[in-house]
Amino acid sequence: xxxxxxxxxxxxxxxxxxxxxxxxxxxxxxxxxxxxxxxxxxxxxxxxxxxxxxxxxxxxxxxxxxxxxxxxxxxxxxxxxxxxxxxxxxxxxxxxxxxxxxxxxxxxxxxxxxxxxxxxxxxxxxxxxxxxxxxxxxxxxxxxxxxxxxxxxxxxxxxxxxxxxxxxxxxxxxxxxxxxxxxxxxxxxxxxxxxxxxxxxxx
Amino acid sequence: xxxxxxxxxxxxxxxxxxxxxxxxxxxxxxxxxxxxxxxxxxxxxxxxxxxxxxxxxxxxxxxxxxxxxxxxxxxxxx
Numbered sequence: 001x002x003x004x005x006x007x008x009x010x011x012x013x014x015x016x017x018x019x020x021x022x023x024x025x026x027x028x029x030x031x032x033x034x035x036x037x038x039x040x041x042x043x044x045x046x047x048x049x050x051x052x053x054x055x056x057x058x059x060x061x062x063x064x065x066x067x068x069x070x071x072x073x074x075x076x077x078x079x080x081x082x083x084x085x086x087x088x089x090x091x092x093x094x095x096x097x098x099x100x101x102x103x104x105x106x107x108x109x110x111x112x113x114x115x116x117x118x119x120x121x122x123x124x125x126x127x128x129x130x131x132x133x134x135x136x137x138x139x140x141x142x143x144x145x146x147x148x149x150x151x152x153x154x155x156x157x158x159x160x161x162x163x164x165x166x167x168x169x170x171x172x173x174x175x176x177x178x179x180x181x182x183x184x185x186x187x188x189x190x191x192x193x194x195x196x197x198x199x200x201x202x203x
Numbered sequence: 204x205x206x207x208x209x210x211x212x213x214x215x216x217x218x219x220x221x222x223x224x225x226x227x228x229x230x231x232x233x234x235x236x237x238x239x240x241x242x243x244x245x246x247x248x249x250x251x252x253x254x255x256x257x258x259x260x261x262x263x264x265x266x267x268x269x270x271x272x273x274x275x276x277x278x279x280x281x
Contacts, residue, residue, distance in 0.1 A: 030270075030273070030274070030277075031270075034265075034269060034270060034273055035265045035269075038263070038265050038269055039263040039265065042263045043261055043263065048263075048266070052266075052269065052272065055269070055273060056272075056273055056276040056277070059273060059277060060276070060277060060280050060281060063277065063281050064281070107211075107214055107246065109209075109210060109211045112209060113209030113210055113211035113212060114209060114210045114211075114242070115210045115240075115242035115243065115246060117242070118242070119241045119242050119244070119245035120245070122242055122245035122246045122249060123245040123248055123249050124249070125249040125252060125253060125256065126248060126249055126252055128256060129256060129259070134260075137260045138260050138261065140260075141256075141257050141260035141261050142260075142261055144257075145257065145261060156254075159254075160253075160254035160257065160258065161254070161257060161258050161261060163258070166222060177224075181218045181219060181222065181224075182218075184218060185217065185218040188218070188250055188253050188254065189214075189250075191253050191257060192249055192250050192253040195249070195253060195256060196249070203246075
């Protein structure tokens, strides 16, 4: 019996057809998501070489696990959860020491809870793209993301770098939306302060 | 929400505020604070810009060889 076309079919339909042994359906899912999965893996691991391994392992796990995919969370959420978990495992295996402390980046307040810094300094992060060349900023940004404590890092990468909705990040990480916001907020505070420090301002 | 909201209180609520998941009274309190606090206005501008700066700085180019090596790996292992 001829197989029906795969382009335009919803992910979940393709996943069911791939689970039933239709290779073109799995190929279509691969084509749809390999690029995003790779970008996510690079940002989570900080290493293109590690990301390639992560993506290979993740798609193999997805292929083997298709029969168990029930479609509750949507295929992409399910797949990106596999990628995220594989990337975090890869990182733990490396046991790298952070090369940077971000704790100085938290905002400072006086005894009454008012910002200690002046407005011009509080906006210092906005000047970083004009003051640093692209390569220097790219290297500094990746180091900073790498230095984020892990719970904050995964939430920040998914929410702010991959631009997923807070609710999708929550489903993917298996935590509530309030916890996602708390983690992303903490990461933003640390990274915002770090950007200021790159142009010589502590706020 | 009282007008006595401090910068530190607003910073603590900032992501909820920006995602519009605070109650109306809290929102009004933060709006009122922002209307008279140039430091918080500056802080919010830099906070909102931070994700985009990092997104641009960590942009990832997908290697042209990814698809072929991924398919070869899957063909060997599945």
